[in-house]
Amino acid sequence: GYMLDGFPRTIQQAEALETITADLKKPLDAVINIDVAPAKLVDRLSGRFICKTCGATDHKIYNPPKVAGTCDRCGGHEFFQREDDKP
């Protein structure tokens, strides 16, 4: 078996997953939909930043680095935001 977390994120990915699971004859058994208010989702997604050096993920509200602007894991100072994490 398998569990997917954070995938699919787009309609295209969902359609691709549907094709893949059909080809493999391993359909999904269940889907867990966590219902969250849209404004809360935007807060969660748009506050997420990824370290360019090591890929660690921080969040400006829910998981800020101990020192602002510095990655806790590697000490890096450059971060980026994924396109699909933007409001």
Ligand SMILES: [Zn+2]
């Ligand atoms: Zn880092």
